[in-house]
Amino acid sequence: MTAISFKNALGIHPEALNVRSQRSEILANNIANSDTPGFKARDLDFQGILRGEYEKRDRMELNRTSHRHIPAEAVSMESGLKYRVPLQPSIDGNTVETDIEQAQYARNALEFQSSFTFLNSKFKGLTKALRSE
Structure with a gap:
């Protein structure tokens, strides 16, 4: 009997859910700041993240309070963020184009x-396979 490889069975979808969730927060932040002078709209480079281009992102080792704790590190999503270049720049320096942000948010949700x-x-x-149905 062979072991089930979740990586092979699920593909990139678990990572995609995580990135899409973070992207929805970023897009919602852009929309919320659409009237803030000087605010710069940002977005994740979704394709780049999934291709692994940001594997060497800013990493930080998490502090352990006991030698028995498992070592862990956190990855900053900041390095995957890009500034959006507006099609129609505003006078106050805000680069949020609400209609584009809302369309991107809806597409990301879909x-x-x-x-x-x-x-x-x-x-x-997988559940059916494990139950031998």
Whole structure:
């Protein structure tokens, strides 16, 4: 009997859900600051993150309070953030274009739901396989 490889079975979808969730926060922040003078709209380079281009991002080792704790590190998403270049710059220096941000937010939500639905069906299939149905 061979062990099930979740990485092979699930593909990039678990990582995609995490990145899409973080991207929704960034896009919502852009929309919330659409009237803030000087605010610069940002977005994640989703494709670059999934291709692994940011694996050497800013890393920091988490502090351990006991030698028995498992060593861990955190990765900053800041290095995956890019400034959005506006099609129509505003006079006050704000680069948020609300209609574009809302469209990106809606598309991101749809793609999040697609990955979630895919993962849900995969887990149902794996559960059936484990039960030998």
